[in-house]
Amino acid sequence: MEFYPELIGIGQRAKNAARRLLTLGTLEKNQALMAMAKALIEHEAEILAANMQDVERAEAKGYKKSLLNRLRLTSAGLREMAKALDELAGLPDPVGEGEFWTRPNGLRIQRTRVPLGVIAMIYEARPNVTVDSAALCLKSGNAVILRGGSEAIESNKVLARVIAGAAETQGIPEGAIQLIGETGRDWVEQLMKMNSYVDVIIPRGGAGLIQTVIQQSTVPVIETGTGICHAFVDEEADFAKAVPIVINAKTQKPGVCNALETLLVAAPIAHTFLPIIGEELKNRGVEVRGCEQTCALLPYATSAQEEDWATEYLDLILSVKVVKDLDVALDHIFKYSTRHSETIITENYSRAQRFLREVDSAAVYVNASTRFTDGGRFGFGAEIGISTQKLHARGPMGLKELTTVKYMVYGDGHIVE
Amino acid sequence: MEFYPELIGIGQRAKNAARRLLTLGTLEKNQALMAMAKALIEHEAEILAANMQDVERAEAKGYKKSLLNRLRLTSAGLREMAKALDELAGLPDPVGEGEFWTRPNGLRIQRTRVPLGVIAMIYEARPNVTVDSAALCLKSGNAVILRGGSEAIESNKVLARVIAGAAETQGIPEGAIQLIGETGRDWVEQLMKMNSYVDVIIPRGGAGLIQTVIQQSTVPVIETGTGICHAFVDEEADFAKAVPIVINAKTQKPGVCNALETLLVAAPIAHTFLPIIGEELKNRGVEVRGCEQTCALLPYATSAQEEDWATEYLDLILSVKVVKDLDVALDHIFKYSTRHSETIITENYSRAQRFLREVDSAAVYVNASTRFTDGGRFGFGAEIGISTQKLHARGPMGLKELTTVKYMVYGDGHIVE
Numbered sequence: 001m002e003f004y005p006e007l008i009g010i011g012q013r014a015k016n017a018a019r020r021l022l023t024l025g026t027l028e029k030n031q032a033l034m035a036m037a038k039a040l041i042e043h044e045a046e047i048l049a050a051n052m053q054d055v056e057r058a059e060a061k062g063y064k065k066s067l068l069n070r071l072r073l074t075s076a077g078l079r080e081m082a083k084a085l086d087e088l089a090g091l092p093d094p095v096g097e098g099e100f101w102t103r104p105n106g107l108r109i110q111r112t113r114v115p116l117g118v119i120a121m122i123y124e125a126r127p128n129v130t131v132d133s134a135a136l137c138l139k140s141g142n143a144v145i146l147r148g149g150s151e152a153i154e155s156n157k158v159l160a161r162v163i164a165g166a167a168e169t170q171g172i173p174e175g176a177i178q179l180i181g182e183t184g185r186d187w188v189e190q191l192m193k194m195n196s197y198v199d200v201i202i203p204r205g206g207a208g209l210i211q212t213v214i215q216q217s218t219v220p221v222i223e224t225g226t227g228i229c230h231a232f233v234d235e236e237a238d239f240a241k242a243v244p245i246v247i248n249a250k251t252q253k254p255g256v257c258n259a260l261e262t263l264l265v266a267a268p269i270a271h272t273f274l275p276i277i278g279e280e281l282k283n284r285g286v287e288v289r290g291c292e293q294t295c296a297l298l299p300y301a302t303s304a305q306e307e308d309w310a311t312e313y314l315d316l317i318l319s320v321k322v323v324k325d326l327d328v329a330l331d332h333i334f335k336y337s338t339r340h341s342e343t344i345i346t347e348n349y350s351r352a353q354r355f356l357r358e359v360d361s362a363a364v365y366v367n368a369s370t371r372f373t374d375g376g377r378f379g380f381g382a383e384i385g386i387s388t389q390k391l392h393a394r395g396p397m398g399l400k401e402l403t404t405v406k407y408m409v410y411g412d413g414h415i416v417e
Numbered sequence: 418m419e420f421y422p423e424l425i426g427i428g429q430r431a432k433n434a435a436r437r438l439l440t441l442g443t444l445e446k447n448q449a450l451m452a453m454a455k456a457l458i459e460h461e462a463e464i465l466a467a468n469m470q471d472v473e474r475a476e477a478k479g480y481k482k483s484l485l486n487r488l489r490l491t492s493a494g495l496r497e498m499a500k501a502l503d504e505l506a507g508l509p510d511p512v513g514e515g516e517f518w519t520r521p522n523g524l525r526i527q528r529t530r531v532p533l534g535v536i537a538m539i540y541e542a543r544p545n546v547t548v549d550s551a552a553l554c555l556k557s558g559n560a561v562i563l564r565g566g567s568e569a570i571e572s573n574k575v576l577a578r579v580i581a582g583a584a585e586t587q588g589i590p591e592g593a594i595q596l597i598g599e600t601g602r603d604w605v606e607q608l609m610k611m612n613s614y615v616d617v618i619i620p621r622g623g624a625g626l627i628q629t630v631i632q633q634s635t636v637p638v639i640e641t642g643t644g645i646c647h648a649f650v651d652e653e654a655d656f657a658k659a660v661p662i663v664i665n666a667k668t669q670k671p672g673v674c675n676a677l678e679t680l681l682v683a684a685p686i687a688h689t690f691l692p693i694i695g696e697e698l699k700n701r702g703v704e705v706r707g708c709e710q711t712c713a714l715l716p717y718a719t720s721a722q723e724e725d726w727a728t729e730y731l732d733l734i735l736s737v738k739v740v741k742d743l744d745v746a747l748d749h750i751f752k753y754s755t756r757h758s759e760t761i762i763t764e765n766y767s768r769a770q771r772f773l774r775e776v777d778s779a780a781v782y783v784n785a786s787t788r789f790t791d792g793g794r795f796g797f798g799a800e801i802g803i804s805t806q807k808l809h810a811r812g813p814m815g816l817k818e819l820t821t822v823k824y825m826v827y828g829d830g831h832i833v834e
Binding site: 018019023101103109199214221240244356357358361362368371377378391394395405407409410412414 | 436518526533612616638639655661664665666669773775777779780781783784785786788789808812821826828829830831832833
């Protein structure tokens, strides 16, 4: 494939910066993060003015309100972003940690955590991802190439210039934070083939974006997740736990990947549990799409179609199915789950253990809401996304998932026999 | 993409087997490995007869002797394979290990090592890879789909049938070990797109095979390595270490990825070191392709061309370059290394540390041969290959690299605020 010379230039600068980042200490990276936070506040007027151009253009094009909300920056939002950078500076640095052992021949092997190198981020209309991604990559010692959606291009240009400039004042090499300023599809298509310059691509956004990157990229991809999350309410469930968990998982923030999409109810308790949860769901404006038995017990439910079981609603809609027992629940989850997060509500020890072991998802819960699948809530401090793939990273990805290892080996004239 | 129904059948059986493998314990897997070892010996006549067909066909086609050697099985070779299976049964099982912690709200999080799921192996003419790959995948709890080269098809069919049958007698689910019996390219092209059935593809073989898989696969790939490995002999090198290390790294087994391909010599010692190492290399029949200065010091050397620095010879050929100092050596390695293994020979502490830190390769050595980059020599017990990519696995890959993690979370009615 032929690449634009400008794109090769970006790749080369990133690769050179990554090489220099290997020699930087944690202190220097933290100072850069704090300088970036300060610069965001100092350049507030300029950033908000650029953002206003993006918002007005999007309004003129008649974009949906939800997109406008993701696009719009505010003074308070900028302060939040700056605060997050300061907090990131306070987190432990994964680079330079590791284990070591000594072989019988005296060779000492150090397995050391090191940056991945050059990370390309491909994302959509949220300009805060520009700052967030750049900061996480910098903290973990990586150079980043940012490619945001065209809707946010003016905001992203100013944000990238401001934070890259601030980082450089603290000794971060030029090229460590770069934005692709062109919005044509051809640029991102080339970027996904630049194996000589880019070590990893991380798409952040909707299912369409992620699938496109997976299909087209020859550079290794970390897939961040769509979630068709399930709750199975077992026949020995404690309703005092089951009801709050289902309501929390479905309604606390329905538009996110760890929200509940399908409720499975064990047949022996369907006639007692469904009317109770049905009432609570109805009161919160949740539309129920149920199997035949569910519809018989909940008059306001509509009939679920086959595609409903395979749909991530990201909305106040819930698929509900009555299943004979745990085995049938496991079969349903095996067939429809995106392997993000699933929970069982039960007081039965053995069925809880079977669920934990046999459900092949990134996070599997007993008696807890699926909404806990989150880097912050798991205690990682920062999160770049939630991986639903199995290679490299699975579940919430923190700073450690932005690193790899290398083996440093200390010899004294060692040769192999 | 449309898939052959037979291939979808293989994918579905593998996926179902992977699900059942999640519930198997280490003991059952070990018993299956030992039964497979026994079966190889019991079916020796049948296996060697099938192999003879492959060898005779290859000879009739006029294949190279090196290919015939890789293809040919012997009674002693079968015994080696059986012994390796018994040894694998004795290794620790990575599945089910992990860490756990408790969040301030009382939620207990277990980060547990689990199998990857379904692994597809794509390889070339070596039938022992069939047994080796199946065994490593089984020990780590994965279902495997094997696709070997057409040259070894008769051997592979018998081997796969014998080991899968033996494994099934010990309770391993049908579909855990499957071979694609068709040799057409179309089958492998489809296999590389079967994201719904295959979790990971591992190509094992030459650079051409690996590049094809990386370019064409939409399933995540673990890249196993080509190695343009470098040795830098610093001006403060101890020649008593430098000479044996260079000779060992180049000549002990020149056809492997961790063998030395390029020697960099610090200018201040070029006139003393090069004649010594040149004599030793010449005595061992190593052809030297050198820079201008090297050719001036070693009359028998030929002039290195630009492409020599970027070539993995896998043969008794060595590129040799005189460099001003460590910085120039680092620049050369940055430009030409495949990031597999590099070594510095020096008594200087600070330059040794700089080399370890600044060379971005899977394994970086001080005063040791690059030939140590190997799962067995690192103490991992088993090896599926050496990864030169940075995602998921880097350097020698053992059983642990054939697993992923999942989070098992124990709650008591927990909901998020």
